[in-house]
Amino acid sequence: MRVVSLVPSLTEAVAATAPGLLVGATAWCTHPAGLDAVRIGGTKNPDVPAITALAPDLVIANEEENREPDLTALRAAGIEVLVTEVRTLEQAFSELERVLVHACGLDRPRWLDEAGTAWWDLPAPPEASRAVVPIWRRPWMVLGRDTFAGDVLSRLGVENLYAGHADRYPRVPVDDLCAAAPDLVVLPDEPYVFTADDGPEAFPGLPSALVSGRHLTWYGPSLAEAPAVLGAALRAARP
Missing domain, CATH: 3.40.50.1980 (Nitrogenase molybdenum iron protein domain)
Known part of the structure; x- marks a missing residue:
């Protein structure tokens, strides 16, 4: 084939x-x-x-x-x-x-079963952190409703504040994102490449989790590693 x-x-x-x-x-x-x-x-x-x-x-x-x-x-x-x-x-x-x-x-494939085990055997997540999840800037865009990445984060104890938005990837000014009073800002490195010097400075006073975009948004062999990789990044950032 x-x-x-x-x-x-x-x-x-x-x-x-x-x-x-x-x-x-x-x-x-x-x-x-x-x-x-x-x-x-x-x-x-x-x-x-x-x-x-x-x-x-x-x-x-x-x-x-x-x-x-x-x-x-x-x-x-x-x-x-x-x-x-x-x-x-x-x-x-x-x-x-x-x-x-x-x-x-x-x-x-064996890796698909290993990925299933990694996700379905997860312990109950900690009390949810209310978060905004930017995926782009200029203009600022965030995860909204009905997204794979949003579902992944919810299983790791992250409540997306824009999960109920009418759009899947709404454009929201950064001032409005800050005014939503999140506990945490989750910044993946794709599709926009957020880094320690490009993203967190827009949310003064808020903890930021810089996470692997591949582990957050890809659905393939990376699923087997994703709970551990993303979980570590989120734990390190949570207040």
Whole structure:
């Protein structure tokens, strides 16, 4: 089988299970390092003719990361496209099984079971910290409703103050974020690369947790490490 992945998380998942299947991946597919696959553009601007030239049996995509016009063009070229939806941890596991086992015909990988154990055996989280979770600045944008990252954080004792917002990724001025009186600011290093010198200074007097964006937003082999990695960063930042 020949597979093209338009989603970094799914690229890593396939590569960790059967790397020989991958013939194409996006420029944003950074894991694993040294991936031997043709780069076919970005998640939002894939090179449809280049993908077609690879003659894949399957293109794997995601309803949030990829654009419907590109997926429609691939289908019009006679290519099978599987579109995933991942907004909760449960969906992440079920969609990974759908892609790897049902679509690619692989045995259920050991790393997927290890990731399940890491999450489902978590102890009860501490009393929730009320947090804002910026994902961009200029303009400031935060996690809103119905997001995978928000669900991940909730299982680690972080209550997203904008989880009830009408938008999934609302634009909120930084003054309003501070006025929401969070206990904690969670700053991932992707999609915006927040660092110790770029982000915390906008929230004077508030503790900031700098966390791995890959462990917060990717749904692949990193899921096995995510509870420990994210949990350590959150514990270090909590007042």
